Amino acid sequence: MLDLTRLVALRELALRGTIAAAADALGYTASAVSQQLAALEREAGVPLTIRAGRGVVLTPAGERLVARTHEMLDTMEVAEAELRAEAGGLSGTVRLAVFQSAALTLVTGALIDLRDSHPGIRVVVTQTEPEEAFADTWAREYDLVVAEEYPHHSAPHYPGVIRRPLVRDALLLAVGGEWAGAASVAELADAAWVMEPPGTATRHFAEQTCRVAGFEPDVRFASSDLQAHVQLVERGLAVAILPGLMVEHAGIGARVIPLEGGPRRTVFTAMRASSRLDPAVQAVRTALEEQAGPSAGS
Amino acid sequence: MLDLTRLVALRELALRGTIAAAADALGYTASAVSQQLAALEREAGVPLTIRAGRGVVLTPAGERLVARTHEMLDTMEVAEAELRAEAGGLSGTVRLAVFQSAALTLVTGALIDLRDSHPGIRVVVTQTEPEEAFADTWAREYDLVVAEEYPHHSAPHYPGVIRRPLVRDALLLAVGGEWAGAASVAELADAAWVMEPPGTATRHFAEQTCRVAGFEPDVRFASSDLQAHVQLVERGLAVAILPGLMVEHAGIGARVIPLEGGPRRTVFTAMRASSRLDPAVQAVRTALEEQAGPSAGS
DNA sequence: CATATCCGTAAGCGCCGCTTATGCTTTTCG
DNA sequence: CGAAAAGCATAAGCGGCGCTTACGGATATG
Structure with missing residues (x-):
């Protein structure tokens, strides 16, 4: 059976483009990732990467493998969310991406409420650009996004990333x-x-x-x-x-x-479908809803 | 992230009932599996097993986790099948379960053809009882089953195990x-x-x-x-x-x-849906079809 | 009540996998 | 156009994870 950690390394390579960047993101040296990928390729039996200039790019087989890896990671995330829900574990870290203009008041208010109601939840807030926010959420960099949408100006849509309105x-x-x-x-x-x-x-x-x-x-x-x-x-x-x-x-x-x-404008939250069951993510979202007022959706 | 090999150990425990049996199936000592499961439980944060008499049984959380593990293994199997297909790799081992009465002539004929046409494929044939065959295929013990069905006497149906008729x-x-x-x-x-x-x-x-x-x-x-x-x-x-x-x-x-x-009677093959793309499995099935004659299905 | 089975813990050791170091190729910049 | 930087691969070395063996406690079984 293929090694999941090596598949994650391949996935990171696909996302970042270079082995060095992937290694940096994973907290390893480039050499380690290079060896991981070499081993993975040996196990796979088909070339997964080819040298292109001074970097590497994925072969079609590599891309397919990355797609499967994403499926597995989705399932893994669901499994972990179920465990946390079982533990009643209102704990863990939620990585929240916000746009400056979107919901400054919403987020600060929600954080204050959360600090009292769920002290076990650690929220890491990052201000970022809309385009990156969705891509990075899809890539598991963030768990929750607070975004806004203006009339005739729809935000990008990623598969597997679901959105729910907070307030109009x-x-x-x-x-x-x-x-x-x-x-x-x-x-x-x-x-x-x-x-x-x-x-x-x-x-x-x-x-x-x-x-x-x-x-x-x-x-x-x-x-x-x-x-x-x-x-x-x-x-x-x-x-x-x-x-x-x-x-x-x-x-x-x-x-x-x-x-x-x-x-x-519509202020909405977005998250991976596979993490929507995570109780910590749900708690943060609920806190945002309460801030948005009783008029907020669902 | 949870360790997939440990999840596999949990899955094996769920299938076999005792840690000792699971360890035996995995080729480890019982101690190793016990340690694996203890580590997994620590990572999970919730009890996954409880002692029952001199054995252990899974908690509901453990059962759910096993279900997710199956999903991941299904995806893993698809990924591996895609890689083998990419490699053009008509190689590998196919574990075939047959009932004595079902297709003695079919299987022997197919094996002879396969030996010539696809020498890279190693077929391991096991004669077994119908009930076990499907359960063990679902549990990844076998890759392909040749079974038969008599009128008014349907064979058991497992989710994720698909069947295709060979010959009536x-x-x-x-x-x-x-x-x-x-x-x-x-x-x-x-x-x-x-x-x-x-x-x-x-x-x-x-x-x-x-x-x-x-x-x-x-x-x-x-x-x-x-x-x-x-x-x-x-x-x-x-x-x-x-x-x-x-x-x-x-x-x-x-x-x-x-x-x-x-x-x-209907003679049919059954296999996991996740392994239906495996070229080796497909080759074995095709060989069986040819034995069944041009009248065979699909 | 004796025995076998099973699970868990402790101790020890081998091996996988990471880091550091080095060399090669390609791109970029002065 | 040459030098420096960036990127990847390989070799060597070492630490830690995970396995095995050994042992004790608990529970069915005859």
Whole structure:
């Protein structure tokens, strides 16, 4: 029978691209992984890797083997989750990936609740980019993702990674200072805007909203820190489109009005299907739901 | 992550009932397996076994874990089969279980063909009882089973073990000596019969056939060796119901006539679904099909 | 009640697998 | 275009995991 640890090494190679990177991720030296793979290839009886330049790439047989390895790891994860559920074991580490803008208030609140209700659970929060977050969750780097989705801007979908909505969050126009009297986006064609940095879904949505209203926004400030947005709006230096959760939790010393058409972002969680039974993961998710309020889904 | 070899040890314990037997099956000492299971239990965090008398039984958590282990082993088997297929590797060992009565001629013929066409394949043939054969195939003791099924007498069905028909084989009445003139079962109420030992499907079918014809057969000889049946019939000492394959291949110096209603037994192969892609298993099955004749299924 | 069976622990040792060291190839950069 | 860096493979050495042997406690069996 093939050695599962060696298969994991192969899987890591497939994910990282080089033996050196895989070894680093596994906490071994490159030599160790090289030997593991050589042994695996001997057992397999067919070439699994071929040298390509100064690196290696997987053969089709290697790719298939990696796919099977994933299946086995999925099953392994289910088995472990069942054991933890059996133990009543509300313990263990949950690796949580969040986007800055997505749920700062949600996550901090949930962490505080969890610290009291389930002290055995250790949550490691990592801020990351949406694209990586899903890929790395699929690759078992994270166990849970808190992400957001804007209208007409769907997040990437990975097989085996399931998502469940947390809260649908109204998008609000926040105006202060000289623009405090504005009642719609259309009246803010000449305003200074604060938005997130380019390339994010949030930024894209805000820009599109302005364009639909008939103008190209004058983005004077770009920051991924929503607290900064609030500050700028309160001082009348800029106007912004902010998520409702941000306004509710943090409060804001400025006028907020709903956007036309009442668009909403969807904040949702994502996790591997094979880890959805893990009681620790479930507990973290439940805590997030409670933070989201009784209106939250399922 | 849980250690797969230890999970296999747990699985073997679940199958065999005692640590000693599991150790024996795995080729280890009982002490080694005991230590493996202790380590596994430590990793799992929940009790997997409890002492019961002088043995041990699995806890529900242990049973669940064994079920997951089976899933992983299934995937592992598929992975290995894919590798062998990739290698074009018509090699390896196929463990074949047959029932004496089922397909003696079929199997011997197939083995001869295989020896020439695929010398790399090593076939280990074991004669066994139907009930064990399926259970042991499910438990990975055998890779392929050649079995038979009589009308109104279905063989046990195991999940994950698939079956494919090989040949539908007419059941014939073989008469010699003083009974050579008989044309139907009903005329043989006073004849001496040779049948298989009680408890087999074949025996049950033969008895039922006689009862339907209106008499309880006088079973003077019981043997699981069909060659002995042929001998007895040829010498006129008894009459018998014999499968068509037996008559065709071996020839018989007596009159054979079809049974009323043309009942047939079905000879079929069974194997784990996860091993159906193994080229060696497929080759053995193909060889059996060719023996069964061009009329054979699929 | 004696014996056999079975499980678990302790001690010891062999072997697998990791690390370090080195060489070769390929890519990158000055 | 040459030097340096990155990547992989092999050899040698050593530590730890996991096996075996040995023994004691517990429980069916005759």
